[in-house]
Amino acid sequence: MQRSEFHGKGLLLTRRLCLGAVAGTAMSAITVACVPQQRGVPSAGQQPAETGVPVRGGTLTVTSFADAKTMQPLLSSDTASNAYIERHYNAPLLRRDPETLALDTKYGTAESFQISPDGLTLTFKLKSNIFWSDGKPITAADYKFTWDKMMDPKVEYPYRSLFSNFESLDAPDDRTLIFRLKEPFCPAIDYANLNPIPKHVFENLDINDNPLNQKPVVGSGPWLLQEWVKDSHAIFVANDKFYLGRPYLDRVVTRIVADQTVEFSMLKAGEVDQAGLRAEDWEEAKRIPHVNTIAYYPASASWTYIGFNLRNEILKDLRVRQALAHAIDRQTLIQRIRLGHARPIDSIYAQASWAYTDDVPKVTYDPEKAKRLLDEAGWRVPPGNPGGTRMKDGRPLKLRIFYNAGNKEREQIATIAQQYAKAIGVELEVIAEEWNAYLERITRRFDMDLFVLGWSAGLEPHGSLNLWTTGKAQNYTGYSNPRVDELFPKAATVPGCRQEDRQKIYAEIQRIIAPELPYIFLWENESLSALHNRIVPNKLTRLGYGYRMWEWYSKTGK
Amino acid sequence: MRRYILRRVLQAIPLLFVISVIAFTLYRIAPNTPFRAELALNPEATEEDIRRLEAKYGLDQPLPVQYARWLWNVLHGDFGRSYFTKRPVMEMILERLPNTLTLTVSAFLVSLLAGVPLGIFSALHRNSPIDNVLRVVAVFVTSLPSWWIGLVCIIIFAGQLRWFPHGGVYTIGKEWDLLDRLHHLVLPALVAGIDGSIGYLRIMRSQTLEVLRQDYVRTAYAKGLSDRLVMWRHVLRNAFLPVWTSFGGLLAGLIGGAAFFETVFSWPGVGRMVLEAALKRDFPVILAATMIGATLILIGYLIVDIGYAWLDPRVRYD
Numbered sequence: 001m002q003r004s005e006f007h008g009k010g011l012l013l014t015r016r017l018c019l020g021a022v023a024g025t026a027m028s029a030i031t032v033a034c035v036p037q038q039r040g041v042p043s044a045g046q047q048p049a050e051t052g053v054p055v056r057g058g059t060l061t062v063t064s065f066a067d068a069k070t071m072q073p074l075l076s077s078d079t080a081s082n083a084y085i086e087r088h089y090n091a092p093l094l095r096r097d098p099e100t101l102a103l104d105t106k107y108g109t110a111e112s113f114q115i116s117p118d119g120l121t122l123t124f125k126l127k128s129n130i131f132w133s134d135g136k137p138i139t140a141a142d143y144k145f146t147w148d149k150m151m152d153p154k155v156e157y158p159y160r161s162l163f164s165n166f167e168s169l170d171a172p173d174d175r176t177l178i179f180r181l182k183e184p185f186c187p188a189i190d191y192a193n194l195n196p197i198p199k200h201v202f203e204n205l206d207i208n209d210n211p212l213n214q215k216p217v218v219g220s221g222p223w224l225l226q227e228w229v230k231d232s233h234a235i236f237v238a239n240d241k242f243y244l245g246r247p248y249l250d251r252v253v254t255r256i257v258a259d260q261t262v263e264f265s266m267l268k269a270g271e272v273d274q275a276g277l278r279a280e281d282w283e284e285a286k287r288i289p290h291v292n293t294i295a296y297y298p299a300s301a302s303w304t305y306i307g308f309n310l311r312n313e314i315l316k317d318l319r320v321r322q323a324l325a326h327a328i329d330r331q332t333l334i335q336r337i338r339l340g341h342a343r344p345i346d347s348i349y350a351q352a353s354w355a356y357t358d359d360v361p362k363v364t365y366d367p368e369k370a371k372r373l374l375d376e377a378g379w380r381v382p383p384g385n386p387g388g389t390r391m392k393d394g395r396p397l398k399l400r401i402f403y404n405a406g407n408k409e410r411e412q413i414a415t416i417a418q419q420y421a422k423a424i425g426v427e428l429e430v431i432a433e434e435w436n437a438y439l440e441r442i443t444r445r446f447d448m449d450l451f452v453l454g455w456s457a458g459l460e461p462h463g464s465l466n467l468w469t470t471g472k473a474q475n476y477t478g479y480s481n482p483r484v485d486e487l488f489p490k491a492a493t494v495p496g497c498r499q500e501d502r503q504k505i506y507a508e509i510q511r512i513i514a515p516e517l518p519y520i521f522l523w524e525n526e527s528l529s530a531l532h533n534r535i536v537p538n539k540l541t542r543l544g545y546g547y548r549m550w551e552w553y554s555k556t557g558k
Numbered sequence: 559m560r561r562y563i564l565r566r567v568l569q570a571i572p573l574l575f576v577i578s579v580i581a582f583t584l585y586r587i588a589p590n591t592p593f594r595a596e597l598a599l600n601p602e603a604t605e606e607d608i609r610r611l612e613a614k615y616g617l618d619q620p621l622p623v624q625y626a627r628w629l630w631n632v633l634h635g636d637f638g639r640s641y642f643t644k645r646p647v648m649e650m651i652l653e654r655l656p657n658t659l660t661l662t663v664s665a666f667l668v669s670l671l672a673g674v675p676l677g678i679f680s681a682l683h684r685n686s687p688i689d690n691v692l693r694v695v696a697v698f699v700t701s702l703p704s705w706w707i708g709l710v711c712i713i714i715f716a717g718q719l720r721w722f723p724h725g726g727v728y729t730i731g732k733e734w735d736l737l738d739r740l741h742h743l744v745l746p747a748l749v750a751g752i753d754g755s756i757g758y759l760r761i762m763r764s765q766t767l768e769v770l771r772q773d774y775v776r777t778a779y780a781k782g783l784s785d786r787l788v789m790w791r792h793v794l795r796n797a798f799l800p801v802w803t804s805f806g807g808l809l810a811g812l813i814g815g816a817a818f819f820e821t822v823f824s825w826p827g828v829g830r831m832v833l834e835a836a837l838k839r840d841f842p843v844i845l846a847a848t849m850i851g852a853t854l855i856l857i858g859y860l861i862v863d864i865g866y867a868w869l870d871p872r873v874r875y876d
């Protein structure tokens with residue numbers, strides 16, 4: 001399920017799923033609520049997967065907190081639209097192996113691909129038996145057409161600058177695609193992993209404005225949009241011509257629901273088959289007889305942090321940041337807020353990511369050390385007032401911590417952090433702001449001291465460049481380290497692009513950033529969800545269980 | 559009367575212009591812009607991408623230029639397109655309008671049919687146990703957030719008791735089943751209606767008590783008129799005037815007044831759409847809704863003013 005919820009306000013902007021010709025990199029911000037995610041792993045004793053012959057038929061009903069905006073992959077920028085689109089249009093050149101997380105041809109439309117020795121040319125050869133739902137073959141011309149529209153300034157494609165390293169795409173024949181790069185770029189294979197729209201349908205239409213953007217007919221995905229009642233539901237039916245074979249499930253239905261409270265109630269009533277779970281619902285969900293509960297730590301985990309504004313004179317001092325980090329007991333926070341369904345992090349990557357290293361300095365809960373650090377930084381406890389706010393040059397150690405109003409988890413983090421800070425003599429003023437005001441403050445005006453936010457990790461670590469290199473758009477803290485600025489591009493241009501070679505560089509980046517504490521890294525969330533026990537999903541991996549959903553089936557055929 | 563109506567219509571034109579200027583300015587000076595709200599936290603979109611999209615929609619132009627362009631289009635019947643769905647705003651509003659009207663009209667009828675009689679009953683049985691219970695219930699319902707009441711009702715009546723569905727307008731596959739639609743309508747209409755009935759209950763109670771103290775009522779009784787006649791011809795007709803006044807905002811309320819209920823009950827209506835548009839800074843949608851709402855309020859109050867003449871013979875229009 002997906003969501004843009006407006007409750008309290010928020011959106012979880014998860015990584016795009018290689019759709020719309022886009023391969024995403026990175027990470028996205030978790031704003032408000034979370035989209036129930038279609039992935040998970042059976043928890044102990046509750047294995048959803050069963051052996052046996054898959055049964056054809058049945059309907060999978062899922063939920064979304066927000067409806068899709070468009071069915072046009074080239075215009076989509078929200079999670080809900082992406083979820084709809086990937087059912088209808090789903091013919092990427094490559095797919096990610098759920099075990100290794102590497103892109104390969106096994107389930108993609110490419111039969112083979114090769115990277116030239118100089119890393120400047122990517123050549124894909126398409127499989128021959130791939131078709132659109134109307135029976136016309138999917139050819140290189142469709143991919144080329146999609147690429148041309150992505151690059152067309154008149155088309156409102158939102159991610160064009162991702163492709164600044166690309167020179168061109170040629171389709172010399174029906175089965176060959178040749179991407180040319182301006183310079184070697186390892187994530188290029190991710191970006192080049194196009195998912196086409198049908199040329200024969202769209203070539204005479206305005207991509208920005210045509211009826212098929214709301215009611216597409218021809219598709220390439222496992223299910224095709226049959227009915228879409230805005231803000232109510234969408235029905236997708238099996239595509240007999242899906243190039244990997246007709247899906248087992250006849251229909252996938254998305255129902256728009258208000259929030260996780262309603263969603264959970266519907267799960268209990270058997271009105272939906274899949275739901276993301278809040279930590280507080282986990283124990284109750286385990287007792288529902290008709291669902292399997294699933295918990296796991298995904299490679300694309302969402303994680304939470306308290307950011308420091310490094311432009312602030314007080315917070316420029318590493319000792320102050322260290323003091324605040326040592327003052328906060330993350331394990332207690334995890335128990336109280338996530339009810340144990342999270343684990344502390346000290347790195348910029350999720351533990352299940354191939355880029356992750358554990359070899360980084362860990363921040364421990366040590367209020368005495370925190371006090372010593374503040375003493376060293378010149379922030380002294382006022383004489384005769386041991387519980388008072390520390391002072392330096394007649395100025396109290398007062399800071400403001402912001403979060404977006406309506407987000408209960410962030411509210412708890414900010415208020416508990418306030419108590420921890422007070423214990424070491426730091427006065428934290430907790431301020432909640434409406435989502436857009438908050439966003440403008442931390443992303444444009446930078447008028448904050450500390451702020452609570454989260455990211456949803458992408459599978460390609462290069463995306464973190466925008467968070468950690470000087471002057472980039474998502475570098476809200478103002479963090480700047482010339483060595484990090486140098487290493488990120490280096491990791492993306494390693495000769496041969498071998499994962500092991502790139503990982504060494506990302507490990508160095510993590511070792512540099514962690515002790516500098518631009519964030520207090522709090523935790524990565526355990527993904528919690530529930531799935532009706534008649535539905536048999538794929539094996540749980542670091543990608544979850546939501547991959548290759550056309551292989552899912554219903555044991556009862558209903 | 560015709561001259562009066564014509565005068566009111568002519569007065570509405572500058573009023574709508576002023577409303578449009580204020581609304582446009584307020585929405586545009588609010589923090590954040592639409593594409594920034596959507597993409598600022600997405601590392602796949604750069605600042606350059608955001609600016610490109612803003613320029614495409616003229617959001618980089620000075621505000622007066624943007625306003626003039628918007629006004630020109632509106633005067634030509636074009637309220638613009640949503641930044642995110644890329645669809646004409648009026649089309650989006652019109653496709654949701656039947657659902658919204660179904661809910662709001664039903665809720666309004668529940669409010670009126672519950673609130674007005676209960677208010678009268680409460681006044682006629684002042685300080686009785688039932689009056690006290692009604693007053694406590696009124697305070698209780700008023701003090702709770704409407705959406706919370708909706709959520710609790712969903713959990714109890716849909717989740718636990720399974721009497722009603724969790725939301726939506728109809729069961730998928732039963733689009734033309736009237737009974738199924740009514741089944742989906744009952745809970746949201748009752749919750750929204752009861753929420754709205756409290757206002758009518760209070761107004762009717764206080765007005766009835768007020769009118770009962772008037773000299774003309776005492777005179778009517780002194781003339782030997784029956785209770786029923788006094789109530790119908792003197793008390794209720796006069797007590798109803800403030801309720802009638804409140805109908806001025808009803809037309810606008812019918813369009814957007816159920817936003818929270820639409821959200822909680824997954825009811826695909828206009829209010830829910832506008833609420834989401836406001837959060838996403840989808841200016842064309844918000845502005846169109848504002849202007850339609852303002853126009854309906856003006857029309858509503860015109861109808862109310864005309865209706866006074868029927869309800870209260872002392873009122874005459876020249």
